[in-house]
Amino acid sequence: xxxxTSRIQVGVIGxxxxxxxxxxxxxxxxxxxxxxxxxxxxxxxxRKAAEMSIPKAYGxxxxxxxxxxxxxxxxASPNIHHYPAVKAALQAGKHVMCEKPLAxxxxxxxxxxxxxxxxxxxSAVTFNMRFYPLLQQARAMIAHGxxxxxxSVHGGYWQDWLLFDTDYNxxxxxxxxxxxRVVGDLGSHWLxxxxxxxxxxxxxxxxxxxxxxxxxQKPEGSVEAFASVDLPRTPVAVDTEDAATVMLxxxxxxxxxxxxxxxxxxxxxxxxxxxxxxxxxxxxGDRPNELWIGRRDRPNELLIKxxxxxxxxxxxxxxxxxxxxxxxxxxxxAIQRAFFExxxxxxxxxxxxxxxxxFVDGHRxxxxxxxxxxxxxxxxxxxxxxx
Numbered sequence: 001x002x003x004x005t006s007r008i009q010v011g012v013i014g015x016x017x018x019x020x021x022x023x024x025x026x027x028x029x030x031x032x033x034x035x036x037x038x039x040x041x042x043x044x045x046x047r048k049a050a051e052m053s054i055p056k057a058y059g060x061x062x063x064x065x066x067x068x069x070x071x072x073x074x075x076a077s078p079n080i081h082h083y084p085a086v087k088a089a090l091q092a093g094k095h096v097m098c099e100k101p102l103a104x105x106x107x108x109x110x111x112x113x114x115x116x117x118x119x120x121x122x123s124a125v126t127f128n129m130r131f132y133p134l135l136q137q138a139r140a141m142i143a144h145g146x147x148x149x150x151x152s153v154h155g156g157y158w159q160d161w162l163l164f165d166t167d168y169n170x171x172x173x174x175x176x177x178x179x180x181r182v183v184g185d186l187g188s189h190w191l192x193x194x195x196x197x198x199x200x201x202x203x204x205x206x207x208x209x210x211x212x213x214x215x216x217q218k219p220e221g222s223v224e225a226f227a228s229v230d231l232p233r234t235p236v237a238v239d240t241e242d243a244a245t246v247m248l249x250x251x252x253x254x255x256x257x258x259x260x261x262x263x264x265x266x267x268x269x270x271x272x273x274x275x276x277x278x279x280x281x282x283x284x285g286d287r288p289n290e291l292w293i294g295r296r297d298r299p300n301e302l303l304i305k306x307x308x309x310x311x312x313x314x315x316x317x318x319x320x321x322x323x324x325x326x327x328x329x330x331x332x333x334a335i336q337r338a339f340f341e342x343x344x345x346x347x348x349x350x351x352x353x354x355x356x357x358x359f360v361d362g363h364r365x366x367x368x369x370x371x372x373x374x375x376x377x378x379x380x381x382x383x384x385x386x387x
Contacts, residue, residue, distance in 0.1 A: 007033055010026060010074055011073050012038070013075050014038070019074075029336060031344070037056070037058070065094065072097070073086075073089040078176055080175070096123050098123075098125055098126070100365065101369070110363055124356050125361055128328075130193065134291040136314035137303070137310045138197055148276040149276055150200070150253050153272065156260075160267060172216060181240035183207075187257060187259045191368055200251050202250050203383065208246075212243065220233065289304060289325045290305075342356070
């Protein structure tokens with residue numbers, strides 16, 4: 001599908017927490033129109049579409065995909081719908097951005113990578129954390145050799161919205177979200193970021209998974225992410241993990257990752273540190289506009305986001321001058337901008353490589369997740385095959 005420099009019309013599948021966030025980020029671009037929304041029912045779709053002033057509402061994502069006005073499909077639905085929705089969109093000749101995980105299994109994600117390649121359509125997975133300006137700076141510093149030889153990468157991702165047994169969401173159920181909940185939801189972001197920053201890929205894993213609440217109280221009705229509700233409840237057995245600890249090998253680099261959705265007080269905190277032979281750096285999602293730089297032979301530094309002090313490739317991601325913070329919403333606008341500008345430049349036909357995570361990156365995370373599950377079940381190191 002050739003779009004060129006015209007306005008781009010998008011249909012969004014999913015009206016929960018993240019779908020509206022995608023709508024807001026696309027509207028900031030100035031050349032993207034959200035023309036359709038699909039949700040779990042016609043009533044829900046119409047209500048949400050009216051709230052966001054989206055002209056068309058569909059109770060079926062297949063109807064949205066068939067809409068001739070929709071040129072690009074944004075998949076922000078529960079995980080179980082990712083694979084069939086993405087496949088249908090590609091087969092209909094539409095470019096696709098999909099929330100992570102790309103699919104429920106690596107077999108499904110491999111099929112989607114192959115299909116995207118065969119069609120020549122532009123594909124992306126929403127690993128938006130790459131687009132914090134100071135994480136772009138961290139990547140540039142590592143690439144320019146400022147840290148020397150990289151020895152280790154470590155950190156984690158913590159939330160508390162599933163701390164109580166009355167906290168519930170479709171992600172708790174493996175049938176809806178996949179066998180790995182916290183690793184798939186939070187760990188996939190962190191693992192993508194660790195590989196993005198270091199330029200290395202995960203080659204082996206040793207994992208332990210924890211389910212602290214084997215029984216949760218499921219409400220009789222749907223619950224959006226991070227929402228609290230007062231509904232009648234039924235106790236159900238939990239078949240996904242609440243937390244995980246993973247040791248990593250990225251070639252010669254060693255790493256550790258800890259992820260949890262039961263860390264009281266941590267609302268949404270990713271943290272990553274990279275240690276090298278000359279310097280270290282650390283970024284904390286609770287303070288996303290600061291980058292700590294550690295030295296052995298001179299004072300440590302705290303770089304506050306300032307495009308004039310950053311490498312050119314990192315400064316290009318920042319949209320605001322010094323003193324004006326950029327956060328979660330800005331990262332979504334940045335990844336959407338990269339994706340849609342690539343479409344306008346006619347994708348791979350432009351001769352340029354994508355500057356955003358593609359289905360290849362999404363598939364790699366599915367493969368790593370498979371190995372993490374196998375490692376936890378077998379209590380041993382598992383080598384990660386090339387993806």
